[in-house]
Amino acid sequence: MSFAHLGLLEPLLRTLERLDYQTPTPIQEQAIPAILKGRDMLAAAQTGTGKTAGFALPVLNTLLQEGPRVSSNSARALVLVPTRELAEQVLQSFLTYGDGLPLRSYAVYGGVSINPQMMALRKGADVLVATPGRLLDLYRQNAVTFGQLQMLVLDEADRMLDLGFADELDQVFSALPRKRQTLLFSATFSEPIRSLASNLLRDPLTIDISPRNTAAETVTQYLVGVDKKRKTALFAHLLATRGWGQVLVFAKTRNAVDGLVADLQAAGISADAIHGERPQPARLRALARFKAREVRVLVATDVAARGLDINDLPHVVNLDLPVVAEDYIHRIGRTGRAGSSGEAVSLVSADEVEQLAAIETLLGQTLVRQEEPGFEPTHRVPVTTPGGHITKKPKKPKKPKTGTTGRSKKIHLGNWFEES
Numbered sequence: 001m002s003f004a005h006l007g008l009l010e011p012l013l014r015t016l017e018r019l020d021y022q023t024p025t026p027i028q029e030q031a032i033p034a035i036l037k038g039r040d041m042l043a044a045a046q047t048g049t050g051k052t053a054g055f056a057l058p059v060l061n062t063l064l065q066e067g068p069r070v071s072s073n074s075a076r077a078l079v080l081v082p083t084r085e086l087a088e089q090v091l092q093s094f095l096t097y098g099d100g101l102p103l104r105s106y107a108v109y110g111g112v113s114i115n116p117q118m119m120a121l122r123k124g125a126d127v128l129v130a131t132p133g134r135l136l137d138l139y140r141q142n143a144v145t146f147g148q149l150q151m152l153v154l155d156e157a158d159r160m161l162d163l164g165f166a167d168e169l170d171q172v173f174s175a176l177p178r179k180r181q182t183l184l185f186s187a188t189f190s191e192p193i194r195s196l197a198s199n200l201l202r203d204p205l206t207i208d209i210s211p212r213n214t215a216a217e218t219v220t221q222y223l224v225g226v227d228k229k230r231k232t233a234l235f236a237h238l239l240a241t242r243g244w245g246q247v248l249v250f251a252k253t254r255n256a257v258d259g260l261v262a263d264l265q266a267a268g269i270s271a272d273a274i275h276g277e278r279p280q281p282a283r284l285r286a287l288a289r290f291k292a293r294e295v296r297v298l299v300a301t302d303v304a305a306r307g308l309d310i311n312d313l314p315h316v317v318n319l320d321l322p323v324v325a326e327d328y329i330h331r332i333g334r335t336g337r338a339g340s341s342g343e344a345v346s347l348v349s350a351d352e353v354e355q356l357a358a359i360e361t362l363l364g365q366t367l368v369r370q371e372e373p374g375f376e377p378t379h380r381v382p383v384t385t386p387g388g389h390i391t392k393k394p395k396k397p398k399k400p401k402t403g404t405t406g407r408s409k410k411i412h413l414g415n416w417f418e419e420s
Helices: 010-018 026-036 051-065 084-097 115-121 132-140 157-162 166-175 191-200 228-241 254-266 280-291 325-332 350-363 414-419
Strands: 041-044 075-080 105-108 125-130 151-155 181-186 205-208 219-225 247-250 271-274 297-300 315-318 342-348 368-370
Touching: 010 051, 010 084, 026 041, 026 051, 026 205, 041 051, 051 075, 051 084, 051 125, 051 151, 051 181, 075 132, 084 105, 084 125, 084 280, 105 115, 105 132, 115 125, 115 132, 125 132, 132 166, 151 157, 157 166, 157 181, 157 191, 181 191, 228 254, 228 342, 254 271, 254 297, 271 280, 280 297, 315 325, 325 342, 325 350, 342 350
Parallel strands: 041 181, 041 205, 075 125, 075 151, 105 125, 151 181, 219 342, 219 368, 247 297, 247 315, 271 297, 315 342
Antiparallel strands: none
C-alpha cells in the first residue's frame, strides 16, 4: 500500500514524495485512515516505527480541510508531551510534513522564558505542541484559549503519569471543549493509561502494532556484570576496545551524568550532557552537537529517554538501570530505529537485581549475561527469570579496606585509551 491510498491530500503526498517516504509503516497504515474519519484512538507501537507521522499527517490533513482560520491566542490542535526534547522533536515533524501548507505550528515548554511564547501565541497556532505545566501557565494568563480546539493528541501519556503530571492533565482536560477528537499514542500502555483512555476517549479504535512492552527486534540486548564502583572504568574500556563510534549513555542521576562527562573529557573523549538541571538552550545545543557528530558520547538522565530522534545511532549503554522498568524500553528504543540494527548494553551490578528482574518480567525474557575480562565482578549479578524470581541472592558487599590516608584510589580513564 502507498500513502496515496490512505486518503491524504495532494500537498502532503508531494511532501512525502520529496522526503522519499514510499510505503507507510503498519501504525501509519492503520491509524491514518481512521483518524481522517474522525475516530478517537488508542494506539500502541514500538518506538521508531513512525508513530509521530501516524498522527501528524492526518492532523495536518484535517486542519487543512476543516474549520476556520485560527484566531489570536487560539489553538486548533493540541499535542501534549512529557518533555521539552519530545516537544521539539514533534514540532519538527509537524514543520517538516506541513512544509508549504498555510498552517502555523508552535511548541511551548518550561525551562525557558514564557514571554516569547506569549508573544508568539498572539498569532494563534493551528498545531500547538506543549508540556502540561507550561500550557497551564499560559492558559491561566489568557495567552492561549481552547474555543477553536478540534483535536487533542497525547504522545507518551504513560511517561507523563510517571513524571507526576496527573493533576496537570486533569486541569488541562477540564479546560478543553468536550466535542473534540482525541488520540493517544505511545510505545507502551500501562493499566493506568488504559483506565485514563476509557474516561477520555469516545468509542475508540484500539491499535496494537506489536506486543505490549516489547523492544524492537532489531536491537541486540545484553548485560555486562560489574562491581558498582567500576562501571565508569568498564564503560571507558568498552568504548576503547570495541570500536564504538557514537554512544548514547543513560545514567540515573544528574551527578552521575556530569561525573561521566567530566571523566571522558579529561581522557580526551568528546562528550556532552542532557539532564533536567541544564538550561534548555544547553540541552538543545548538546543534542545538536551529537546529531552533527561533533560529540562522540552523549550522557543523559531519563529526561532524554523519549524524544531523542537520532538517525543511525548504533549503541545505547545503560550505566545504571532505570527505576521504572518501562523506561528501559524507551531508553534502548533510541537505537534500532526505522528497521536499522542497534545494540543495547547494560552495565549491571549486584545491587540492581530487583530493577533487572522487573525489566526481564516486562520483556518476558532473561537478558544474556556477559563478563568482560579484567572486570569480573566480586559480587556477581544473581540469575533472574521472567516473573521477578531471583534464584540466587547477591552476597553482601565486604567493607572496604582503609589505608593510611583513608581515601579511595581515583580512577583515571586515560589509561584505558592508551592501552587500547
